[in-house]
Amino acid sequence: MCGWHLRTETEGRHDDVVTRLREGMAGGVLSFPLTSFDDDDGALDLDSYREYVAAQVATGPGAVFPACGTGEFFSLDEDEYRQVVTATVEETAGRVPVVAGIGYGWAQAVRFARIAEEAGADALLVLPHYLVRGPQSGLVAQVEQIAARTRLPLIVYQRDQVAFSAQSLTSIAALPNVIGLKDGHSDLDQLQRLTLAAPDGFLFFNGAATAEVQARAYAAVGVPAYSSAVHAFAPEIAAAFFTALRDGDDARVRQLLRAFYIPFVELRDRVPGYGVSLVKAAARLRGRPVGPVRAPLADPTPADLADLERLLAAGLDLVSETAETATAGAAR
Template sequence: MAGGVLAFPLTSFREDGGLDLDAYRRYLTAQVATSPGALFPACGTGEFSALDEDEYRAVVTAAVEIAGGRLPVVAGTGYGWAQALRFARIAEEAGADALLVLPHYLVAAPEDGLVEQLRRIADGTRLPLIAYQRGQVTFTPDGVRRIAGIPTVVGLKDGHSDLDRLQRLTLAAPEGFLFFNGAATAEIQARAYATVGVPAYSSAVHAFAPEIADAFFTALREGDDPAVTALLRDFYVPFVELRDRVPGYAVSLVKAAARMRGLPVGPVRAPLTDPGPEDLAVLEAVLDAGLKLAGAERPRTA
């Protein structure tokens, strides 16, 4: 999966809030056509927590069908282990290749409980699991050794961006255990993560501008520092500054940018809110700057 951008597709909703499966399938087809390293449906960017079980089944099934075996499909799951297992079994039936275990709901927990949470999920599904440490989930080197000892736990996605801790985790893990940069707008820290042996990263930008995401990935892989710096300075940093204005913009802005590009994703679901006119104007300018750097442009409407 380090051979391409990891895509985290949005989930398409109608204006009345209902799931728009036909639109979602069209959107997924466009995402898969850009040849990402893997497809992660119904995860954070895909508003996993806003989906009921029937919607989740439809979303994951569509992703598997459209991927068509050309790339791995890693579905999100989460909440407490009992509910996570319900989603895990749906994903397994739908043909997903693996699961990303999102942080559990609400409560803080000791590491013994975090390990047991993963063990319980692993005991109930044959699918490989990738743990996601973010929010209230944080592992120590000993914890990583313990979760890596669970046969189907194959990796860890990191959203804390504590590189000192992450380096210790990578050194504690057995050979072949996977690590992913899961920071919000991960490209901002991609160079830093690579220095501690974690080159693979998720890209929310791919959900609305695969041209920008691919341009950055290629420049980073080829060591084109001027191109990396220009994309960071003129697109990624302004995007992150806008994202940080309002809670939930990590998803809301991504959907708004996708709509600007004519992608059929619809609005976000509550408790998220769509951006207002002032922030949309800023987003439009930032998006156009990024597309220009990537040698692309946004279609204009009359």
């Protein structure tokens, strides 16, 4: 096996992790923390990262997903990855599940999987593989190769060049340690087919960019859980939207979409890579020393940064005003 060792034991469907994730998803958004880099040389700033993760966990997310897309997984070497996942596990201290990102071809993904396993992660998010497109049989084989070589449960992320058919989903869902799928395509017709093809208890996640914009549509096909990039810099806004959506407060949902989320998406779409760059810049505006993005991403232009600052202030003011109104009403 060229040095690779297959995992011959199984651990059921990892019911404990599935239960913790389902309970967490019902009570909060999913946190995808930014990875902190030094302003001067771009090196990993682990102390800043620890402080940032601790602050994220204090807001009560459903789970924490380190070293994924928002965490710039693609720019981390294996040693940096180990430090990031280890620090996340230590800072969460078992309060919420830790789901670490892995990716590239299956051989490299397995190397990251073993690092995450040693670091104490609860599960893995299998990011889309690098560069090439493959047939459905190849997409299934990629997951099979990873699943056979780790004890940790897997959530498979489909976006860009990875899109599973219902038949392929049935195949990977039958693997003992594949517990869920995160969707970034927003093809709701196909997503409905996938949810119907999946076994009972299989987890689905809305992984669309700025997922709140499509959260109601995803929930309508049975996928209410979502990841929130906004939570990475404005957990107050993310929590307000989550609560409104959960409570069926459609007027509040529309208000937040109009005043903050749609303008944020329009700003995000100006430049490729802003899905991460703007989030990191917004975190810096909130006083979090997360540092710059690493190339090939680029930090926002001064003009876009000014627009971001105005939008962020407006979003925070909206949430604060609503909270004050609610408090005043309760006091009467």
